[in-house]
Amino acid sequence: MVAVLREVTAAPFANVRVDPAVTMSLLQRAAKDQATLVISYLDAAGVATQRVVAPITLRGGQLVAFDSSSGRLRDFAIHRITLVVSAHDR
Incomplete structure (x- = not known):
């Protein structure tokens, strides 16, 4: 896990957006397979961060996931x- 976080910090994501349908498919698959992902995420202020997450479910336009940085859902x-x-591809 630490190695993944180091790689994400060392190689931030470019300004690339993935297709929303592809995003949904990847998130659903990861939740089903209990896979860990690295996501690039824009907060309400437009600040980009990278998070290592374990998706639980998708509901109402939200991804519910365990966030390794905060240690909570x-x-x-x-x-x-x-x-x-995939965190395993990094």
């Missing part, structure tokens, strides 16, 4: 997710 607005990659 969080809701992420799906329309603010700009990139999704």
